[in-house]
Amino acid sequence: MLKKEKYNVAVVGATGAVGRRMLAILEERNFPVARVLPLASARSAGQTLPFKGEELLVKELNRDSFRGIDIALFSAGATISREYAPIAVSAGAVVIDNSSAFRMDKDVPLVVPEVNPNAIGPRPGIIANPNCSTIQMVMVLKPIHDRFRIKRVVVSTYQSVSGSGQKAVNELTRQAEEVLHDRPVQKQIYPHPIAFNCLPHIDVFLDNGYTKEEMKMVNETRKILEDETIRVSPTTVRVPVFYCHSESLNVETEKPISAGEVRDLCARFPGIVVVDDPANNRYPLALDATGRDEVFVGRIREDISVENGIHLWVVSDNLRKGAALNAVQIAECLHNR
Amino acid sequence: MLKKEKYNVAVVGATGAVGRRMLAILEERNFPVARVLPLASARSAGQTLPFKGEELLVKELNRDSFRGIDIALFSAGATISREYAPIAVSAGAVVIDNSSAFRMDKDVPLVVPEVNPNAIGPRPGIIANPNCSTIQMVMVLKPIHDRFRIKRVVVSTYQSVSGSGQKAVNELTRQAEEVLHDRPVQKQIYPHPIAFNCLPHIDVFLDNGYTKEEMKMVNETRKILEDETIRVSPTTVRVPVFYCHSESLNVETEKPISAGEVRDLCARFPGIVVVDDPANNRYPLALDATGRDEVFVGRIREDISVENGIHLWVVSDNLRKGAALNAVQIAECLHNR
Numbered sequence: 001m002l003k004k005e006k007y008n009v010a011v012v013g014a015t016g017a018v019g020r021r022m023l024a025i026l027e028e029r030n031f032p033v034a035r036v037l038p039l040a041s042a043r044s045a046g047q048t049l050p051f052k053g054e055e056l057l058v059k060e061l062n063r064d065s066f067r068g069i070d071i072a073l074f075s076a077g078a079t080i081s082r083e084y085a086p087i088a089v090s091a092g093a094v095v096i097d098n099s100s101a102f103r104m105d106k107d108v109p110l111v112v113p114e115v116n117p118n119a120i121g122p123r124p125g126i127i128a129n130p131n132c133s134t135i136q137m138v139m140v141l142k143p144i145h146d147r148f149r150i151k152r153v154v155v156s157t158y159q160s161v162s163g164s165g166q167k168a169v170n171e172l173t174r175q176a177e178e179v180l181h182d183r184p185v186q187k188q189i190y191p192h193p194i195a196f197n198c199l200p201h202i203d204v205f206l207d208n209g210y211t212k213e214e215m216k217m218v219n220e221t222r223k224i225l226e227d228e229t230i231r232v233s234p235t236t237v238r239v240p241v242f243y244c245h246s247e248s249l250n251v252e253t254e255k256p257i258s259a260g261e262v263r264d265l266c267a268r269f270p271g272i273v274v275v276d277d278p279a280n281n282r283y284p285l286a287l288d289a290t291g292r293d294e295v296f297v298g299r300i301r302e303d304i305s306v307e308n309g310i311h312l313w314v315v316s317d318n319l320r321k322g323a324a325l326n327a328v329q330i331a332e333c334l335h336n337r
Numbered sequence: 338m339l340k341k342e343k344y345n346v347a348v349v350g351a352t353g354a355v356g357r358r359m360l361a362i363l364e365e366r367n368f369p370v371a372r373v374l375p376l377a378s379a380r381s382a383g384q385t386l387p388f389k390g391e392e393l394l395v396k397e398l399n400r401d402s403f404r405g406i407d408i409a410l411f412s413a414g415a416t417i418s419r420e421y422a423p424i425a426v427s428a429g430a431v432v433i434d435n436s437s438a439f440r441m442d443k444d445v446p447l448v449v450p451e452v453n454p455n456a457i458g459p460r461p462g463i464i465a466n467p468n469c470s471t472i473q474m475v476m477v478l479k480p481i482h483d484r485f486r487i488k489r490v491v492v493s494t495y496q497s498v499s500g501s502g503q504k505a506v507n508e509l510t511r512q513a514e515e516v517l518h519d520r521p522v523q524k525q526i527y528p529h530p531i532a533f534n535c536l537p538h539i540d541v542f543l544d545n546g547y548t549k550e551e552m553k554m555v556n557e558t559r560k561i562l563e564d565e566t567i568r569v570s571p572t573t574v575r576v577p578v579f580y581c582h583s584e585s586l587n588v589e590t591e592k593p594i595s596a597g598e599v600r601d602l603c604a605r606f607p608g609i610v611v612v613d614d615p616a617n618n619r620y621p622l623a624l625d626a627t628g629r630d631e632v633f634v635g636r637i638r639e640d641i642s643v644e645n646g647i648h649l650w651v652v653s654d655n656l657r658k659g660a661a662l663n664a665v666q667i668a669e670c671l672h673n674r
Contacts, residue, residue, distance in 0.1 A: 196509075198495045201620060209615070232642060233642035239577070248493035278538070281528040281529070286533075286534050286535055301547060304545065305570035306570070
């Protein structure tokens with residue numbers, strides 16, 4: 001991609017929860033766009049989406065959609081990405097893909113701009129956006145790893161339903177009403193009721209007993225931090241929260257680590273906000289992080305059960321830093337280099 | 338306490354969420370009672386509570402309440418226990434105390450009947466009921482420790498609001514309605530909204546950065562398993578669930594451990610039910626465990642990040658096995674020995 005003053009940007013999956021936020025964030029951050037082209041399935045084509053005071057017409061995605069496009073932001077699932085991302089690249093676009101389709105391809109950089117911007121080579125084709133639960137975790141692991149060298153991470157997540165899309169947000173809303181008014185609970189998205197319940201199940205189960213979501217956190221973390229020796233063991237859990245994922249991290253390091261140093265390192269790291277004043281009931285919360293760009297970290301404390309260990313509580317808006325914002329930040333990397 | 342055919346049983350805090358379940362469980366399990374005396378504060382005295390088809394009159398707790406009482410089940414908070422438990426013992430009763438007041442006293446046994454019934458000495462005065470989050474955890478740790486010797490446990494909890502009492506159940510109900518109907522959210526019990534949110538804060542914060550709830554899990558586990566070398570590091574989190582606590586456990590053992598062996602050991606342990614068939618979406622869930630007596634365990638899998646490690650997902654009804662049922666089971670121990 002040649003550096004330009006302004007870019008033609010396509011958003012694939014523009015009517016979805018992440019796609020809508022991609023448009024909003026392109027506008028908020030005043031990304032230099034010449035033209036924005038929202039693309040979606042035939043079902044959603046013909047809708048309009050707001051952008052800079054205008055209404056953009058959503059077009060149906062097809063093989064000719066990418067003529068003249070410089071940057072294509074994909075957020076329409078792995079199947080669409082596998083089919084159309086190569087077409088977009090052939091048409092001359094750089095693809096920033098929010099799906100899992102290419103993340104572990106050795107030729108595809110997997111990028112969190114604050115963490116590994118240099119993974120983007122001189123002539124990028126597809127650049128992958130990591131999984132939401134990985135992004136907010138590696139943001140915090142990066143400064144810790146650089147200073148103390150991480151050996152092992154045990155993480156349990158508290159993930160919001162918006163990670164499963166707008167229909168899951170609607171399902172939680174509807175089920176909560178059903179429970180509160182003693183009506184039978186209807187299920188569509190999840191195999192069990194999510195309202196007033198916790199489901200230790202995100203994505204499909206694999207042979208080793210972990211879910212695909214859990215193994216994404218294992219493998220993507222190693223790739224982003226460029227260190228195959230880091231061991232990660234996650235348990236991913238869906239909770240009845242609309243927006244933002246919370247994560248309980250236990251990190252073991254090679255070098256002696258202290259809560260004070262971790263607090264300082266995090267506070268200095270771009271994109272992280274330390275909220276860690278428990279005496280005044282201040283710690284990161286999903287409700288507070290909703291609609292915010294930063295990764296919030298608190299409950300930072302030395303682990304009493306192991307020599308060099310630290311606990312952290314990490315919260316971020318899974319649709320923003322976990323998806324749409326990170327993708328737009330990658331586009332900014334391309335523009336700014 | 339002399340063994341009798343039937344006992345006079347007092348329930349202190351009878352009108353609370355746990356107290357009501359104590360009465361229900363005494364009835365369900367047909368505990369041999371001669372007389373049941375529900376006691377509460379002046380505010381609640383005069384109410385009636387159902388027991389075996391009758392309505393029992395709630396009396397005001399005072400220094401004379403325990404005349405003729407054989408067993409006093411306390412669940413009215415640590416302050417009441419500290420004042421009245423010694424009075425009850427002086428009057429000749431055995432106290433089974435659900436508060437934290439005496440749990441760590443070296444002369445007070447801390448008992449989970451399936452785990453350490455022999456901690457009850459020949460002439461018990463006060464017997465302490467452990468904290469709810471500890472009880473369901475040690476139920477699962479016990480067979481693992483006996484066979485593989487536990488070195489370290491990292492646990493993150495997903496705790497229901499009923500652990501904070503009926504008012505917190507009402508608060509979650511009311512706040513959920515407020516959110517769903519776009520009304521301002523009112524707070525009384527928790528410092529932040531609990532509806533559609535996760536609060537990494539249960540009980541008060543201590544100097545080491547852990548909460549009192551977290552340190553209960555550390556210290557009570559060692560006392561119950563009678564092994565001061567077991568290291569436990571918890572993060573306790575309140576989630577918008579009405580009943581049942583869920584726990585994500587990561588356990589490191591001295592001896593090599595396998596998921597299959599842990600599944601077998603748990604399945605054979607009294608009071609545990611293994612629900613572990615992820616291929617068919619079967620794992621323990623708070624909604625399924627509500628009103629049940631057992632501790633449910635699933636997502637049992639070998640940890641890929643450490644040599645001898647195992648993950649488990651443990652769910653139990655915090656008001657039953659976590660409180661009222663465990664107390665009644667202790668009374669049964671007294672009767673059956």
